[in-house]
Amino acid sequence: xxxxxxxxxxxxxxxxxxxxxxxxxxxxxxxxxxxxxxxxxxxxxxxxxxxxxxxxxxxxxxxxxxxxxxxxxxxxxxxxxxxxxxxxxxxxxxxxxxxxxxxxxxxxxxxxxxxxxxxxxxxxxxxxxxxxxxxxxxxxxxxxxxxxxxxxxxxxxxxxxxxxxxxxxxxxxxxxxxxxxxxxxxxxxxxxxxxxxxxxxxxxxxxxxxxxxxxxxxxxxxxxxxxxxxxxxxxxxxxxxxxxxxxxxxxxxxxxxxxxxxxxxxxxxxxxxxxxxxxxxxxxxxxxxxxxxxxxxxxxxxxxxxxxxxxxxxxxxxxxxxxxxxxxxxxxxxxxxxxxxxxxxx
Amino acid sequence: xxxxxxxxxxxxxxxxxxxxxxxxxxxxxxxxxxxxxxxxxxxxxxxxxxxxxxxxxxxxxxxxxxxxxxxxxxxxxxxxxxxxxxxxxxxxxxxxxxxxxxxxxxxxxxxxxxxxxxxxxxxxxxxxxxxxxxxxxxxxxxxxxxxxxxxxxxxxxxxxxxxxxxxxxxxxxxxxxxxxxxxxxxxxxxxxxxxxxxxxxxxxxxxxxxxxxxxxxxxxxxxxxxxxxxxxxxxxxxxxxxxxxxxxxxxxxxxxxxxxxxxxxxxxxxxxxxxxxxxxxxxxxxxxxxxxxxxxxxxxxxxxxxxxxxxxxxxxxxxxxxxxxxxxxxxxxxxxxxxxxxxxxxxxxxxxxxxxxxxxxxxxxxxxxxxxxxxxxxxxxxxxxxxxxxx
Numbered sequence: 001x002x003x004x005x006x007x008x009x010x011x012x013x014x015x016x017x018x019x020x021x022x023x024x025x026x027x028x029x030x031x032x033x034x035x036x037x038x039x040x041x042x043x044x045x046x047x048x049x050x051x052x053x054x055x056x057x058x059x060x061x062x063x064x065x066x067x068x069x070x071x072x073x074x075x076x077x078x079x080x081x082x083x084x085x086x087x088x089x090x091x092x093x094x095x096x097x098x099x100x101x102x103x104x105x106x107x108x109x110x111x112x113x114x115x116x117x118x119x120x121x122x123x124x125x126x127x128x129x130x131x132x133x134x135x136x137x138x139x140x141x142x143x144x145x146x147x148x149x150x151x152x153x154x155x156x157x158x159x160x161x162x163x164x165x166x167x168x169x170x171x172x173x174x175x176x177x178x179x180x181x182x183x184x185x186x187x188x189x190x191x192x193x194x195x196x197x198x199x200x201x202x203x204x205x206x207x208x209x210x211x212x213x214x215x216x217x218x219x220x221x222x223x224x225x226x227x228x229x230x231x232x233x234x235x236x237x238x239x240x241x242x243x244x245x246x247x248x249x250x251x252x253x254x255x256x257x258x259x260x261x262x263x264x265x266x267x268x269x270x271x272x273x274x275x276x277x278x279x280x281x282x283x284x285x286x287x288x289x290x291x292x293x294x295x296x297x298x299x300x301x302x303x304x305x306x307x308x309x310x311x312x313x314x315x316x317x318x319x320x321x322x323x324x325x326x327x328x329x330x331x332x333x334x335x336x337x338x339x340x341x342x343x344x345x346x
Numbered sequence: 347x348x349x350x351x352x353x354x355x356x357x358x359x360x361x362x363x364x365x366x367x368x369x370x371x372x373x374x375x376x377x378x379x380x381x382x383x384x385x386x387x388x389x390x391x392x393x394x395x396x397x398x399x400x401x402x403x404x405x406x407x408x409x410x411x412x413x414x415x416x417x418x419x420x421x422x423x424x425x426x427x428x429x430x431x432x433x434x435x436x437x438x439x440x441x442x443x444x445x446x447x448x449x450x451x452x453x454x455x456x457x458x459x460x461x462x463x464x465x466x467x468x469x470x471x472x473x474x475x476x477x478x479x480x481x482x483x484x485x486x487x488x489x490x491x492x493x494x495x496x497x498x499x500x501x502x503x504x505x506x507x508x509x510x511x512x513x514x515x516x517x518x519x520x521x522x523x524x525x526x527x528x529x530x531x532x533x534x535x536x537x538x539x540x541x542x543x544x545x546x547x548x549x550x551x552x553x554x555x556x557x558x559x560x561x562x563x564x565x566x567x568x569x570x571x572x573x574x575x576x577x578x579x580x581x582x583x584x585x586x587x588x589x590x591x592x593x594x595x596x597x598x599x600x601x602x603x604x605x606x607x608x609x610x611x612x613x614x615x616x617x618x619x620x621x622x623x624x625x626x627x628x629x630x631x632x633x634x635x636x637x638x639x640x641x642x643x644x645x646x647x648x649x650x651x652x653x654x655x656x657x658x659x660x661x662x663x664x665x666x667x668x669x670x671x672x673x674x675x676x677x678x679x680x681x682x683x684x685x686x687x688x689x690x691x692x693x694x695x696x697x698x699x700x701x702x703x704x705x706x707x708x709x710x711x712x713x714x715x716x717x718x719x720x721x722x723x724x725x726x727x728x729x730x731x732x733x734x735x736x737x
Binding site: 050052053054055056057058059104105106107108109110225227228230234242243327330331332 | 405406420422423424425428429430431432433434439452453454464466467468469470471472
């Protein structure tokens with residue numbers, strides 16, 4: 001009977017050790033994930049219902065010291081004024097384009113192209129008939145422009161290739177504040193969708209000379225973001241930060257007139273919508289007419305469409321407002337008004 | 347000179363360490379900056395997230411994820427069916443390469459519906475995961491163990507046993523009949539090898555790329571083949587030649603057993619995550635398909651006098667591992683295991699094929715009748731596999 005040949009044993013032993021070592025490593029890695037257990041919290045509701053599975057929400061909050069939707073709601077861009085020889089007012093704004101990373105949802109960062117470091121860009125506001133001068137500096141790393149909606153001469157349109165402002169370049173736009181209404185400005189550089197989507201847009205408001213009735217005024221830009229560049233929005237919001245006004249409700253008083261300057265700057269999607277709970281509002285499309293078109297609680301806006309909403313809340317409490325295109329609401333376009341009782345708030 | 351001889355071991359060790367020391371030096375230089383700047387670009391970090399497995403409990407979705415890319419990934423938010431949803435992540439949101447995390451999403455999922463989940467990272471990249479059909483994940487319990495054992499029995503053990511029951515019939519065939527069935531077996535086994543490799547590559551496709559699934563499959567295949575060749579050679583040397591068909595039958599049973607272990611793993615894990623609904627038709631399909639495996643085992647024994655216990659033993663070795671595979675597949679994550687065992691099974695079967703075909707000279711082996719038998723065997727397997735399209 002021939003003896004067992006041991007000379008080849010080391011080969012088999014080393015082979016086996018590699019095999020089982022590999023199996024062990026793989027198992028260890030794969031099982032590591034299933035070891036850590038999380039105990040889910042419960043959220044008690046009516047009759048002992050656990051509400052925790054129903055929390056359509058994001059986790060965490062954004063750092064609002066860098067980008068604050070609450071400030072955007074009420075702030076306009078400061079301007080300087082001069083009186084022209086013919087007695088008219090010349091209003092001067094300074095706007096610059098700059099790249100800035102912004103937090104569009106808790107923990108989600110987007111490399112935005114901005115006007116004055118914010119998205120939406122600052123709200124420019126003037127009175128009908130004023131002469132407007134916008135000193136635009138491009139501090140970004142590619143050509144940009146400003147294109148205003150409203151009456152102006154061809155050389156002030158900011159839309160043609162030869163009107164692109166190069167990096168470090170400056171251009172001064174001049175035109176009359178005309179017509180009355182809620183308008184827009186945005187970058188018209190190519191590729192157009194990307195320049196607008198990346199954050200280069202803002203409100204341009206022309207007030208009537210006699211003014212509008214006193215009200216609590218709020219600026220709301222419905223926008224969205226496509227952070228993975230698949231030409232579909234993953235995140236929707238009003239004033240950039242998803243669910244911001246859910247986490248930080250907007251305080252208003254019972255029965256006070258609230259005027260919302262509402263615009264839709266969404267790219268990639270055809271329409272957007274705006275719906276307020278438990279009240280109805282007057283809607284003035286583009287803010288150009290004195291008579292409201294609708295008395296409603298839901299309004300639809302296409303791309304670049306905008307209008308003025310005038311609303312009163314008859315009851316105190318928390319009331320939702322959101323896109324009634326509900327998939328947008330579920331992806332961040334949802335907020336709350338907190339209506340303070342009339343007596344307590346006086 | 348003598349000194350050198352005395353310290354030969356130390357010197358040898360020193361020379362072995364030189365490349366390692368130099369490698370450590372190179373890594374140190376790279377990590378301490380300097381030359382890495384050459385490789386730095388404006389390209390953002392490459393993020394890769396892979397969901398290894400999901401678990402569905404009542405009103406809760408659990409995902410086990412691994413960072414399979416070269417850079418850290420932070421899971422910022424989670425979307426379920428297009429809506430952002432509250433969730434918790436343990437142990438932490440930021441995963442370094444090869445780190446794992448468990449995402450817990452309290453969500454009112456409905457049985458029978460697909461659930462699409464999107465993990466949104468801090469840089470805005472999205473990683474999609476689809477639960478094809480939501481169903482409660484069985485927890486390891488006596489009942490569940492019993493149920494998966496039954497699946498294994500129906501899919502693995504019973505069919506193989508049924509196949510072995512052809513033994514008396516096959517014995518009554520003449521010498522030519524036996525030869526025909528031996529090469530029919532080669533055809534059956536060849537199908538199993540091909541099937542294991544294609545199924546393995548399918549599994550490999552769904553694995554994180556840095557686990558190199560195809561390489562794992564090849565490791566199992568080549569490893570099993572070489573080890574079995576080694577064992578067989580040793581036994582031959584010891585016994586002075588392969589004695590009859592008994593050893594061959596055991597080797598075939600071992601190969602099929604390993605194959606069925608891999609198959610059980612795949613069935614168990616697919617069943618658990620709802621990708622496979624084991625309807626009556628599918629079980630019947632598996633039964634018919636795997637019955638042909640039983641034939642393969644007993645064909646080498648036709649000229650022997652095997653006792654009943656050894657026939658039972660062969661059946662258990664070939665069919666039993668399906669039960670084990672179902673358990674492992676159902677209760678632990680098993681893609682890699684499945685792949686490895688499919689590879690090992692394929693290697694073992696391949697070795698058996700070579701033994702059978704190496705018994706005669708090439709011209710004898712490749713006679714027209716043998717080739718015909720092999721094609722018929724392959725086709726029988728192919729035909730019965732049509733009944734188990736989902737596996």
